[in-house]
Amino acid sequence: MSIHDDKPTILRELSHFDGGLVLDGHKDLSTGKPVQPMPAVKQYIVPLQQHIGAISEPLVKVGDRVLKGQMIGRPGDLVSAAVHSPVSGTVTAIEEHAVPHISGLPDLCIFIENDFKDEWVKREPLGDEYNNRSSHQLRNLIRDAGIVGLGGAAFPAAVKQTEMNVHTLILNGVECEPYITCDDMLMREQAEQVLAGADIIGHVIKAQECVIAIEDNKPEAIAAMQAAVERDGTGFFRVQAVPTIYPSGGEKQLIKILTGREVPKGRLPAELNVLVHNVATAHAIHRAVYHDEPLISRIATVTGQGIAQPQNIEVLVGTPVKDCVEFCGGYTPQADELIMGGPMMGFSLPSDDTPLVKASNCLLVMAKDEIHYQQQHMPCIRCGHCVEVCPARLLPQQLYWYASSKNNDRVQEFDLFDCIECGCCAYVCPSDIPLVQYYRAAKTVIRQQERERKASDLARQRHEAHQARLERQKREREERLRKKREMLKDKEKGGEKDSKKAAIAAAIARAQAKKAEARKAQAGATEDKTAETEQEQSQDNTEKPTNP
Amino acid sequence: MIFKRTPSPYIKQNISVQQMMFMVLYALVPGALASFYFFGWGVLFNLLVAITVCLASEAIILRLRGRDVRHSLSDGSALITACLLALALPSLAPWWLVAIASFFAIAVAKQLYGGLGFNPFNPAMVGYIVVMISFPLQMTLWTAPMGVDGGWPDFMTTFNWVFLGKLPYDTTIDSISMATPIDLLKTQLSQYHDVFETRNNPEFSALFGSLSGTGWQWVNLLYLAGGIWLVKKQVVDWRIPVAFLASLLFIANLFAVMDYSTNSSALFHAFSGGTMLAAFFIATDPITACSTPRGRWIYGAGIGALVYIIRSWGGYPDGIAFAVVLMNMAAPLIDYYTRPKVYGKQDH
CATH class of the missing domain: 3.40.50.11540 (NADH-ubiquinone oxidoreductase 51kDa subunit)
Known part of the structure; x- marks a missing residue:
């Protein structure tokens, strides 16, 4: 556990981390x-998943009128975030649409048509x-x-x-x-x-x-x-x-x-x-x-050479990328690739039809002559430049070796999950290997396998618990029958004399049966609960924040 | 608008494998020129044969493997193997010896293991070892260096010997070749002459020169200069040459201090034979060396120690090829045990 010491935690003299690069800022x-x-536009596209954690649950339906700042999606879980309407207007659709995500997969979005009345929900500032x-x-x-x-x-x-x-x-x-x-x-x-x-x-x-x-x-x-x-x-x-x-x-x-x-x-x-x-x-x-x-x-x-007037804009979450670009003077003829995020950790967007989200700190349109295009890459010559620049002190060339040969045990043994995907290794690689891409792919595959393993473990546990429950019920039933038989036998033998005793025994048997019933119900409930928590955990098993 | 999608990062340091390889070649030039100056036409013939055979074998095998021949040939790696081999082989080596070494280096040691990036052993050194074991006699055929005993033979004599195996009627191969300082010292020591006696023998003093051998000392100095440039350009890792030289010099000095009559000085070891070529151009081949920072220290130091051991007590005059290949074998193991601790593991 953490120790709360009185020593100041921040050094007066700065330390430094290992590796790293000195880059051209282009700032x-x-x-x-x-x-x-940025002035308001006609349509906003608000994805329900703009954060790490569970997807938000929509609170509105198509046709609803929403106010600016109204919560339209509530947190789906403990680790989740609410989403709000950026403008007042009408919900025109709730459907899957392209979102700025590295996977390139579409996700659930709420489409809002702006009524340009700029009507806020009731606000009570603290x-x-x-x-x-x-x-x-x-x-x-x-x-x-x-x-x-x-x-x-x-x-x-x-x-x-x-x-x-x-x-x-x-x-x-x-x-x-x-x-x-x-x-x-x-x-x-x-x-x-x-x-x-x-x-x-x-x-x-x-x-x-x-x-x-x-x-x-x-x-x-x-x-x-x-x-x-x-x-x-x-x-x-x-x-x-x-x-x-x-x-x-x-x-x-x-x-x-x-x-x-x-x-x-x-x-x-x-x-x-x-x-x-x-x-x-x-x-x-x-x-x-x-x-x-x-x-x-x-x-x-x-920003970027592919944008006519590079600048910073204050923009509503959900504004389509193409509107932002238009506001900044549009594309230059050299515009070649549209990137969400920076040139080291960003990812390219297939089209400008996607919305800007909470995490969108930068929209980078790179021109042909400023972007580096991945050529046919050479084999790794193990020069070790990647080792020198890795801020996590990993061995990127070993990770590449194991990741490309799909050796999932080895790649984890070499601390794949400590990689922060900063891109320093790929930046210096003389063989021009897209190293980070290999690591991301390996992480995805391993996470997927982990989920599958957990799911099958859960199924096995449930099956075993079910078997045990049946076994127990059978035992209890036999026990009850046996007792009943004994009681009847006693009655026949002892007649009136033991009637009091028999009554007590019968009461005990009833109580026991009741208890067993209660226990059974409780056990069933606990099992369900375990199943639920495990599911939650496997869902939470998303990326840790790696915040550059 | 529709855009193309490529993986990050979108900016890049622009030094390619090809550029690195050619920088290594440039760095070899001063030492190679000195080698030519001191040891004559044979050096040039070695280079010609080695380059031809290396590139040809690479091209043929790449075609057999169904790879892009031009793309792979242009990376410059086969050229480096050829040059290292040519400069390491004796200056009067017959053409077929150079050809066999070159073919073996590229075809067997490199391409059969999977080509660039996949070969566990330094190709040039494997080629060198093959001919060293198979043709020990031809491997001693160095000319007298420029300035000793009339220096090296003329173009035609060398050409006829190297390519046709013929010599002028009044000469034997012994009369145009001469033992290297390392070789000579070893023979003399085995005949119970001490270092002092050998170096001051008027018959040999011209060969030994002022430091570690006429010609050899210059060749080594110029490889050192080229190597320092490579280190400055970050083409090779500084740890390997530093560890190699430090270990060789430390051990040599230790023994020289203990008994200077039978052990030559540390400086002699540093500037004779193939020391500097090995330190900056051979041991630093990243594909076959260790890749962890700590591992590279161990790797370099191991080569230095093995070079000293083989030179002093082994059966071969210079131990560089064996030392390098032995450490190539150990590299994966060293790498495994010298992994750096990742961020956050240190404090615990």
């Missing part, structure tokens, strides 16, 4: 002008009153506002805040991936709101201090946050510049940089008395508490 491309609010609310109440508020980690992983924020023993809140403003500047712009323009949000999180988790980590290639953001911290004057906050090395914005890497310690394998950051939240998440929490506004908009970077 100036989109920081030229302030964040532009404001400064939050100081008098319990952590539990605030967590519920954050949960109902549908707030998820906005750094890219989209892990439900309220779930993260149940971690105990947190001394230091780390606010992640590192934004290490090239091209992406939405957090940078947010910090430049809304430093105070970010701090206010962090203050709320600090209150929820009872943190003693808050360190705001920003990569040193964002001097404007550092200055803005620094100024806000000075105005705040409580001494709770501190801005910490960190060196620009990809992927220093990864949760585990950032913790290593700031604390000099590594989150033990398979444990949570709370083990080191820290909790990491993205700056945009803090901002969203501020909106929820001070404006009673659920997470229905975010700042997204629309």
Whole structure:
């Protein structure tokens, strides 16, 4: 268990993580002008699964009129998030549609036609009153506002805040991936709101201090946050510049940089008395508490040589990608590939018909001459460049070897699941092997097998329990019959004399039978419950947040 | 609009396998030129034969295996094997010896194991060992280096010997070839002459030169220079040459301090025979070396130790090929036991 020591967890001198890369930022491309609010469009497509965890359950049906900010999907489970209508209007469809997901598979979405009346649901902002609310109440508020980690992983924020023993809140403003500047712009323009949000999180988790980590290639953001911290004057906050090395914005890497310690394998950051939240998440929490506004908009970077006017936009969740592109001047003739996320960890979209979701921090349209296309790859020559840059200290070439030969035991023995898919190995690979793709495929296959194994285990357990139950019932029945026979025999033998005794025996037998019945019912109920929990667990067995 | 889909990352460091291979070739050039200067036309003939046979065998086998011949040939790996082999073989080696070594290196040691990336043993060294064991006599045929005993024979003499096996009527092969310093020292020591005596013998002093042998010392120095450039360019891992040289020098020095009359100095070991070629160009072949950082230290140090052992007490004059192949065999095992601890495993 974690030990809550009094030592400060954050080092005054920075540490560093192993591996990593110095990359070209390409950030100036989109920081030229302030964040532009994007005007409303006709149709919004809101996917019910925009987060890690269970899919949300729809609360509306086709034809319903919805208000802006109205909850249209409630959390499907403990680890899940609510979704809300971004505008007032009518639900026109609830059906499967292309969503921005790496799998490329469609998912259930709610289609809303905007009536352009901008009618909000009734809002009752909590404001400064939050100081008098319990952590539990605030967590519920954050949960109902549908707030998820906005750094890219989209892990439900309220779930993260149940971690105990947190001394230091780390606010992640590192934004290490090239091209992406939405957090940078947010910090430049809304430093105070970010701090206010962090203050709320600090209150929820009872943190003693808050360190705001920003990569040193964002001097404007550092200055803005620094100024806000000075105005705040409580001494709770501190801005910490960190060196620009990809992927220093990864949760585990950032913790290593700031604390000099590594989150033990398979444990949570709370083990080191820290909790990491993205700056945009803090901002969203501020909106929820001070404006009673659920997470229905975010700042997204629309950039790349394939976009006519690269910039940051404040955009409603569910806005189709093509509308965002149009707002930013459309595609340039060189536009070649549409990427959701950054150039290292993003994934390409087959078409611009998909909506922007909560996790969409960047829309990158790369031109022919700036994108690297995977050629026919050479064999691995085991040069070891991948080993040198891996921030998780894995042996990527060994993982590749076992993953490509489908040796699932070996690939797990070489810690496949510690891979954060940052792409550093593939970036340096002289043979141009799409390493991360191999790892993702291997992870998917192993998870699938794990699920199947669990399901068959469960079936076997149920079968065995069923057999045992039948066996027991048979025994009990025989026992009852035997007793009855004995009783009858006694009656015949002893006549009137033993009638009292017989009555007592009969009562005991009845009581026993009743008890057995109750036990049986209880056993049945427990079995069902076990089955349920196991199913839940196998569903929860999704990715851990890997938040760069 | 419809877009194409490719896997991330979408940006890339632009150094390819092919570029790495050609950088290795460039780094060989200074040492190869020195080799040509000191040991004559034979070096050039070796290169010609080795390159021809290596590329031809690679092309033939790739075709037999149904692979893309041009794509694989252009990666430069066969060219490196050819050059390493040619520069390691003696300068008066007959053409067929070079051809056999080259064919064996590419066809057997590389392609039969699956080609680039799949060969467990260094192809050039396997080819070298095959001819070393099969033709020990021809493997001693080095010319006298430039500046010793009239230096190397002229173009026609060398050509006739290498390709036709003929010599001018008044010469024997012994009169145009000469033992290498390592070889000579070994023979002398076996005849109970000590290091001092041998090196100061007026008959041999010109051969031994100022450091570790006329010609040899320069060739080694220039391979060292090329190797340092490769390390700086991050084409080869610095750990292997450093571990190799440190281990060889440490052990050599240890024995030289214990008994300098029968053990040559550490500097002699560093700059004679194929030491520098092996340290930066042969041991560093990533395909056959260890791949973990710690493993590479052990691997390099192991080669250094084996080179010293074979040179000092083995039956062969220079032990590099055997040392490298022996450590190639150990590499998978070393890799397995030197895996780095992944993030988060250290603190526990």
